[in-house]
Amino acid sequence: MLNLVNEQIGGLSENVKQKFFPCIFVTFTFLLFSNLQGMIPYSFTVTSHFLITLGLSFSIFIGITIVGFQRNGLHFLSFLLPAGVPLPLAPFLVLLELISYFFRTLSLGTRLFANMRPYFHVAFVA
Known part of the structure; x- marks a missing residue:
């Protein structure tokens, strides 16, 4: 996941890229798990x-x-x-x-x- 973030954020040093990683990772995991929740029968996704x-x-x-x-x-x-x-x-x-x-x-x-x-x-x- 960190390599994906490093590839998408260009023109910055590795240290600066790692500062943005927690925000991107939390957003990604929230969307992933809330969308997967909709796959459970009799459930819905918050998105x-x-x-x-x-x-x-x-x-x-x-x-x-x-x-x-x-x-x-x-x-x-x-x-x-x-x-x-x-x-x-x-x-x-x-x-x-x-x-x-x-x-x-x-x-x-x-x-x-x-x-x-x-x-x-x-x-x-x-």
């Missing part, structure tokens, strides 16, 4: 509730944003403007990237909820 998945994605989003600002300051916002963008296009691209950054949280929470919800697609077909 089939929209507020659980939304709360999990928002808390991770807020945590990553706080850690990003603590480690990088305002330079954390540099991901909103890729290198080589023409200056007249910059305001639109920054706005688009900012909207994308915020909606990623909603998207990830909704995807986990929809995948874990039994017979979710039947409600929309019928």
